[in-house]
Amino acid sequence: MSIPLGDATGPEPVDRAVGQRLRNLRRAKGLSLEAVASSTGLSIGFISQVERGMSSPSLRVLALLADTLQIGIGGLFEPILQEPEPDPIVVFRKDRPELQLWRTGITKQLLTPPGGTQGMSLFHMVLRPGASTGDELFSHDGEEAGLVLEGRLTLVVEARTLQLSEGDSFRFESRRPHRFGNPGTRAQTIVLWVNVLGSSKHRTP
Numbered sequence: 001m002s003i004p005l006g007d008a009t010g011p012e013p014v015d016r017a018v019g020q021r022l023r024n025l026r027r028a029k030g031l032s033l034e035a036v037a038s039s040t041g042l043s044i045g046f047i048s049q050v051e052r053g054m055s056s057p058s059l060r061v062l063a064l065l066a067d068t069l070q071i072g073i074g075g076l077f078e079p080i081l082q083e084p085e086p087d088p089i090v091v092f093r094k095d096r097p098e099l100q101l102w103r104t105g106i107t108k109q110l111l112t113p114p115g116g117t118q119g120m121s122l123f124h125m126v127l128r129p130g131a132s133t134g135d136e137l138f139s140h141d142g143e144e145a146g147l148v149l150e151g152r153l154t155l156v157v158e159a160r161t162l163q164l165s166e167g168d169s170f171r172f173e174s175r176r177p178h179r180f181g182n183p184g185t186r187a188q189t190i191v192l193w194v195n196v197l198g199s200s201k202h203r204t205p
Contacts, residue, residue, distance in 0.1 A: 016053030018099070021076060023051040025069050040064040056103045060138035063174075067140045072197045074121025077110040088113030096124070105131025105182075108193075120196045127153070127189040132181025139178065142197045145171035151189030155180045 026036060037044045042064065049055040050065075057065070066073050077097035096109040105128035112122045125146075137156065146169060153164040157178045164170065172178065174195070182189040 015050075015056050018057060018076070019051040019053040022057075022065060022069075025071065025075070026051075029069055031068070036065065036068050039068040056101070058104060059101060059106060059133045060136065060179075062101075063138060063140040072119075072121055072142065073108075073123075073195055074110055074112060104133065105129075106133070120194065123193040123195070125191045125193045127151075127182035127191070129182060129185050129187060131189075133179045135179070137177035137179050139175045142174040142195055143171070144174050144193065144195050145169065146191050146193040149190040149192055151182060151187050152184055153180060153189050153191060154183045 026033075033044045033047055036042075036047055040047075040061075042061065046055060047065075050057045050061070062073060062076060066076060069075065077099060091111055091113050096111065098107065098109045100107045107126045109124040110121060111124055112120065132154075137158075148164050148166055148168050150166055152166075153168075155162045155164060155170060155178070157172050157176050162170070163183070
């Protein structure tokens with residue numbers, strides 16, 4: 001099963017699918033809502049709403065939850081293959097799991113095969129015109145890097161605001177507070193984005 005496409009199913013099924021995935025992962029880890037709330041700084045009520053599909057989590061919220069679940073953002077995706085590959089090496093284009101953050105205008109496709117340690121995840125990220133992670137900076141475990149394939153990207157890391165165009169690339173430690181978005185009003189932005197889990201457990205609520 002994959003997180004369904006927002007354009008195909010509408011926003012509510014997308015929120016329910018994301019919430020169900022988060023709830024299943026939390027229960028598999030044996031964590032209570034109270035424990036997750038304490039770790040992330042999010043309220044129990046909000047986490048419960050996210051799990052029930054009544055609230056759409058932002059990328060910042062997903063990063064916090066993925067940190068607590070110790071899976072990385074890539075662990076929030078599920079493969080769409082009917083028969084799991086015992087030794088997955090390749091992800092064919094037609095089989096890419098997708099997560100659409102429809103409220104923020106960001107769509108992420110997971111390019112790395114499922115399973116393994118989830119230590120590294122490669123994403124194909126599309127940001128619609130004006131899409132962003134929001135005005136609030138966030139941080140999480142690991143390190144990230146990327147290459148702008150199309151369009152423009154505004155990347156804020158701590159006090160620095162960087163304007164990237166097609167062909168520009170970046171790398172920074174994920175524990176450094178950051179945010180990003182598409183500053184354009186007409187064209188989409190496409191980024192090849194890498195997340196690598198690290199040993200740091202620093203989190204910003």
